[in-house]
Amino acid sequence: MKTDMTRGGIIGIILRFTLPLFVGNVFQTLYNMADTIIVGRTVGEGALAAVGSTGTIMFLMQGFAVGLTTGFTVLTSQAFGAGDEKRMRHSVANSCLLSLISAALITAVFLLVMNPLLHVMNTPDNIFADACTYISIIAWGLIACVAYNLGSALLRAVGNSRVPLYTLLFSAGLNVVLDLVCIINFHMGVAGAAVATDFSQALSAIICFLYIYKKEKSLLPQRGEWKIYRKDTGVQMSIALPMALQFGITASGTMIMQSAINIFGSTAVAAITAGGKFQGMLSQGMQSMGQTMATFSGQNFGAGKFSRVRKSVRDAVVIEILYSLISGVLAWFLTPATLGFFFSGDTDIASLVPWANAYVHLCVTCYIPLSMIFIFRNVMQGCGYGFLPMMGGVVEFFSRLLMAWLAMKTLNSTFAVACDPFAWLTAGIFTGVSYLFVMKDIRKKHGEGVAEADAG
Numbered sequence: 001m002k003t004d005m006t007r008g009g010i011i012g013i014i015l016r017f018t019l020p021l022f023v024g025n026v027f028q029t030l031y032n033m034a035d036t037i038i039v040g041r042t043v044g045e046g047a048l049a050a051v052g053s054t055g056t057i058m059f060l061m062q063g064f065a066v067g068l069t070t071g072f073t074v075l076t077s078q079a080f081g082a083g084d085e086k087r088m089r090h091s092v093a094n095s096c097l098l099s100l101i102s103a104a105l106i107t108a109v110f111l112l113v114m115n116p117l118l119h120v121m122n123t124p125d126n127i128f129a130d131a132c133t134y135i136s137i138i139a140w141g142l143i144a145c146v147a148y149n150l151g152s153a154l155l156r157a158v159g160n161s162r163v164p165l166y167t168l169l170f171s172a173g174l175n176v177v178l179d180l181v182c183i184i185n186f187h188m189g190v191a192g193a194a195v196a197t198d199f200s201q202a203l204s205a206i207i208c209f210l211y212i213y214k215k216e217k218s219l220l221p222q223r224g225e226w227k228i229y230r231k232d233t234g235v236q237m238s239i240a241l242p243m244a245l246q247f248g249i250t251a252s253g254t255m256i257m258q259s260a261i262n263i264f265g266s267t268a269v270a271a272i273t274a275g276g277k278f279q280g281m282l283s284q285g286m287q288s289m290g291q292t293m294a295t296f297s298g299q300n301f302g303a304g305k306f307s308r309v310r311k312s313v314r315d316a317v318v319i320e321i322l323y324s325l326i327s328g329v330l331a332w333f334l335t336p337a338t339l340g341f342f343f344s345g346d347t348d349i350a351s352l353v354p355w356a357n358a359y360v361h362l363c364v365t366c367y368i369p370l371s372m373i374f375i376f377r378n379v380m381q382g383c384g385y386g387f388l389p390m391m392g393g394v395v396e397f398f399s400r401l402l403m404a405w406l407a408m409k410t411l412n413s414t415f416a417v418a419c420d421p422f423a424w425l426t427a428g429i430f431t432g433v434s435y436l437f438v439m440k441d442i443r444k445k446h447g448e449g450v451a452e453a454d455a456g
Helices: 010-042 045-053 055-082 085-120 125-140 142-157 162-185 189-215 230-262 266-282 284-302 306-342 349-364 367-382 387-410 413-417 419-446
Strands: none
Touching: 010 045, 010 162, 010 189, 010 266, 010 284, 010 306, 045 055, 045 125, 045 189, 045 266, 055 085, 055 125, 055 142, 055 230, 055 284, 055 367, 085 125, 085 142, 085 230, 125 142, 125 189, 125 266, 142 162, 142 189, 142 284, 162 189, 230 266, 230 367, 230 387, 230 413, 230 419, 266 284, 266 306, 266 349, 284 306, 284 367, 306 349, 306 367, 306 419, 349 413, 349 419, 367 387, 367 419, 387 413, 387 419, 413 419
């Protein structure tokens, strides 16, 4: 099920590869939303607010996992595009060993800082205990998150986006079942939701690696190849660390935003959590396109087909502008109707609608810049450029910091809900300019690569 992206029609390849990723990402969002919906409807608004208040910390942990594993496998994608199977196997061995070390370190750090971090984020007292319980259990399961993202990234590196989709479909269903069993049958509350998430991710990882073992033999290192390769480690870390830091910096900005939202009380937290989940699901098409562009650019960069990378960006931009407009309309009009899914019948939905609308409506105005971030950032990373995408994360961080500071200084909720869209706008401009710089640098170093005819 490999896909060689170095030849053939660009738009067709992009769409065929993106569609399974999109479906998978939507199901992963639903998978994460299951905790929110089931907790909100069975345990209550306070429990939902507790889970929602930790969403930014969860994003930070998972962001490190995604950034590192995606960065480790860029070399795999480039080696596949270049037809270098030996280096591809070495990169896989290195990726697995580096991921194990990283998972242990990240887990230990987060468990140590979790309690004070929740205090710093102004987590309301009435939801603090549940919030700490939920996110601590998620942290203990981080190894499963790292393993699943590594397995998926390895498969995507060789052009296989379908198997990660199938594993997600199965584990998403399992997560819902386990949520219901743990919360309703065993009365575990928010702890049950966290356990269900960890177990489902672990199963996804097992399925991915079983598939690699059975079907993708070219990815399997030979017996004597399971070791750390100094040269490959240097290359992989130079890409993965900036990617992880970029996710971490972005997540830190969202944590600051959450701190600003928390000062307006648990009702605001619950409403914005629910609205954010819905608009987050709609934005998965943007993330999916970004993942596609990382693989496409990685393979074509490895093959020396640089003009093909530039042409793919032009096609992706057109597709994403159309997608952003459609998803923006859906988010604008449907958000109030979706709130009922997250809460039990005795919740006053009318009190939540203004908070959810205020956040989602501002986000919609910056969907196009957000989609551009995913395209430009992933193309640069696929070509081995990690610093500028990371700096895009820095721009996002300071943009959110400014809005959050204004919110807490003036107690004006508009600044709090503007954190995300303002960050997307500024980072979208920065990554667009950075992409132009990277393409100029590639032309300077490598010329046009293979003849322009290779784009067809």
